[in-house]
Amino acid sequence: MDYQSILNIIQREFQPEPNLGKVAAYIPELSKVDPMKFGMYLYCHDDSAFEFGDSQEKFSIQSISKVFTLTIAKEVMGDELWKRVDVEPSGTPFNSLTELEREHGIPRNPFINAGSIVIADSLLSVLEDPKNDLLKFVRKLCDDDNINYDESVARSERKHGYRNKALVNYMKALGNIKNDTEDILDFYFHQCSIAMTCGQLARAFMLFANEGKHFRTGEIVIAPQSVKRINSIMQTCGFYDEAGEFSYRVGLPGKSGVGGGIVAVHPKRYSVAVWSPMLNPKGNSALGMKALEELTTLTGLSIF
């Protein structure tokens, strides 16, 4: 497969235009990004890599971080985890509060904000040094120590994250939060603030395209059974109330973030990350979705 030619076609066909969508502004620090950024990076099973545009520039991974924290929680806690968070698609926006009351404070899945806040709470209970442990894990996955929290993004979200504050307090009232709510939010806002490039993200997500093995060393980081489950949750819940649309158009498991990044994996073939900060009304990268749809169309390959 000539992936570089396919990426070149995608770069030519899909130029960033101001009317494609809006940069996330509810976290003021994120609104400073240049909306015209556009990059893509594809890492293959055979260690070859293909890229274009701003693929080596760091951006705020935001909700993509929820895959990393879920992976650690699944490893450390096993199926205990599922007593506090479900695995059903929500059909509602990522920051919705509506179904929590009906469902007694058990979030629908680990990728909506409520679910990832519960995961953050459980990691606070089991990890020595959660912020440091998370960074170490992500750095190890992509074999790159040049990955850090962006303190200004974390601070900006802490100041304006009223919905997340509501979610954690409401779940505390319903008995599904154990630790101090401020400590949980501090961890959650930091996880979302991690800055990474498309290249780093694609390499980190090779874990999910490579049966749980490290892309470079071959070390088994997580069991293939966990990869099956995490990829399944990405497929059904990775894009909130647009999960069906992404699945229909792209046909791969993936995860988005309001920083404009999307990562998707084709098990046993490749991992691909794309970044364009202009979001569609559901909070997913508008151009990113188009680029990935074109990738699976032009390659003629998806998981289906």
Ligand code: DON
């Ligand atoms: O909690 C929030 O609202 C953000 N830190 C993350 C949301 C997000 O990335 C949703 N993804 N598309």
